[in-house]
Amino acid sequence: MTVLNKITGFKQYDRLEEGYVPVAERVKNYKEFVITLDDVQVGQQTARCMDCGIPFCNSGCPVNNIIPDFNNLVYAGDWRTALDVLHSTNNFPEFTGRICPAPCEAACTLGINSKAVGIKSIEHAIIDKGWENGWVIPQPAAIKTNKRVAIIGGGPAGMAAAQQLARVGHSVTVFEKNDRIGGLLRYGIPDFKMEKFLIDRRVEQMQAEGVVFKTGVFVGRESADAVIKDYSQQRIDPDELLADFDSVIISGGAEQPRDLPVPGRELAGVHYALEFLIPQNKENAGDWKNPLSAQGKHIVVIGGGDTGSDCVGTSNRHGAAHITQIELLPQPPEEADTPLVWPFWPNKMRVSSSHDEGCDRNWSMGTKRFEGKDGKLEKLIGVKLNWTGGKMTEVPDSEFEIKADLVLLAMGFVSPSRQVLEAFGVDKDTRGNALASTEDAKAYQTSVPRVFVAGDMRRGQSLVVWAIREGRQCARAVDEYLMGTSVLPR
Template identity: 75%
Template sequence: MGKVTGFMEFERVDETYEAPVKRLHHYKEFVAALTDDEAKVQGARCMDCGIPFCNNGCPVNNIIPDFNDLVFHDDWKNALDVLQSTNNFPEFTGRICPAPCEAACTLGINSDAVGIKSIEHAIIDKGWENGWVKPQLPKTKTGKKVAVVGGGPAGMATAQQLARVGHDVTVFEKNDRVGGLLRYGIPDFKMEKWLIDRRVEQMQAEGVKFETGVFVGKEAIGAEVKNYSTKTVSPDQLMKDFDAVVISGGSEQPRDLPVPGRELKGVHYALDFLIPQNKENAGDFKNEISAAGKHVIVIGGGDTGSDCVGTSNRHGAAKITQFELLPQPPETENKPLVWPYWPTKLRTSSSHEEGCERDWSVATKRFEGKDGKLEKLICVRLEWKDGKMTEMPNSEFEIKADLVFLAMGFVSPAAQVLNAFGVEKDARGNAKATVDGQNAYQTNVPKVFAAGDMRRGQSLVVWAIREGRQAAHAVDEYLMGSSVLPR
């Protein structure tokens, strides 16, 4: 505990943003990280509360009070060591994690929570700037070979952990670059992709091999390879060549909206807009979907919907409206009722602040257009009672629409991959595997493990990292009989 009375003396200071009028003209990050002095003050606000609920609120169980204290005492290198002991990629989570740790902060019961995410961001950036983040080479090699299918955050965490204890790891990624949805689903203005490239270089130095443009399955066809240039590797080949296989792909099957007019030109899944935009930013090809000068409707109020809003704003959309099926949440949470859990409250993203009208309790009845081209939506207002929705009488309305992005979440990972391996699925279509016990993360197929979205369904990057780390422990234990890797 750096300063006993710090939580009473100092107020929370958040990271600042570049003004919307400037940031709308580029796809670069626009967040200004805390200065050293600001981070130290935020570290001083940590109460050393005895039971650090923030540790449990964080999916990777970051040792938050310890690195807060070290930052306050200007011991940045040890703060980095503490942070890296639980989190392989703090520069990812320090930028895009919604910070459930802060929702669990004890100070947050009656005041503003400690700015844990901004401190994490400051620590890892300083670590890279000073050359403290280095490859961690294994002391000995085990001779065991592991294939990781999917190069997103879960697969990257799995691969890095296994390589650091001496296994030969090869990551198979269907895209031409590593990162999965971290690279292609998240816009560059939220996280620039050179951050991933830097980690890939570190992992290569640690012995990880990356095979990009490779689809693992029976046949690479249809939606599975849209926007990709791939070759196919069969599961049988991986089972023959490797001692263990970890399936760690992302949840990419979007939830559809099967209403009349769905086939009209101008109605798209969110990723069909976001992925090509990231590829355009990388210099690959031009995004064929343009929101410039158009009336854009985003259906879905989560992070993916927000990403569509921010990208449409950068295109120069004439007007953006975002619809959510659920009622508008309260502006502030009921802390005595929900703490230390993730609260339901109104969340306004930086993309919303750039320009967007938001509406809640709205259902889309149909899309209408002319000559096969979308022109408007016919919607209805909903009434929610006891968790059930009913349409409000005489509430139907129409709204002009040139483009619609469906951002209503993702229902399952790539079934084609799971089916090719013969992996048993749960009721939601995810790989069936437990996280505890002797067979943790193991599927019904011998020596095949599953982690990340592939096992738990659509989730956060920080949960993917946790799953990857824990799966690596399970694989190491399976191969060697025991493991020194942390869970």
């Protein structure tokens, strides 16, 4: 038996990353390919935690996971209690343990002069062991309040809010315009990063806790009928919800992608990233065939973030002939300037597993136009860029072309669904998000009485861990509004 030394573990044990299935094998399918750490390896990683006087990882984590506590519990072999501690702040650690970029690790004190504690891999191990051992069970409320709450949007923010409210006795109904629950977790995140049975088993747990899910339902006005044709089979007017429910939470995701209005944008072959990713997830689920194929094609992905990386990984699984990814911003440094930025999220070069599968990455490149023949895309015309003092200028005589059969625009999202917010008539901020504070006595309340908002609808495009945080906090605000007080955590 391996005996771990906790006192000097951060000196004795190196950071150990989770492994990957080899590229040649994993690109043949859409299954997850992360090789998780075994119990001994996880124990060594928890031994690296220094029990800091001020654990900055807690505040670096948007849901404020109590990280040193569950590290110590795993180190001591008490996995069950570690799971309870993890669940006390995070409803869905199997989501964050797979797709969160781990800002907690960027805030780790050990990371100042060494490699941070592998918090994400520890979280991943705790929740997987919890499911394997049957420790994740429904927690229905002992007493019902007879209060009814409608939640619009079945993504991570809506799911978190629904679970919290159901557990304190409210009757919760989640309305989702798509045919399955999960939001962008379901349709925006590729299966090879997070398989969808993870969502399905949480939905089953929540149904056992009393949450009612209604899919294929769009909440909006008559003017939104075009949206129904794309997503849903039924429309409900906001006035109906306000008449039938004591409170409403709007918690949809940021789905309005940033466009690239350059000449040739109308050519066949130029698409938003989600026009490629969503149908692929639907195809994997057996719903329909993805109308966009990268097989044998020259793919250009515009945008260097996570969505762009997802397009790269999916294109590799299609069998693309060549993939080029271009980014407007300059190439980040290989290493972060830790003394300058710690404990905040650092700007540094990041290489995803999708990039390792095959992709030419380029920085400081702008798109001038798309060109083609007979309405069909053939190439991208770009220009190199200089960045000085945060300002961008074109490099003279630097125009170039890239062969392109399919261009995927992955440049982020500008706002949530306007149809829903406008249907309720809530005030919006300058970015088009619902206007609501998180601090005052009316936290998460919109300008419309009894209507609350959480997640991307309030803060704009963000991480799944932020969606979970906002869903939990919004649930507390709704509970306080309905009952005058709340036992839910802040």
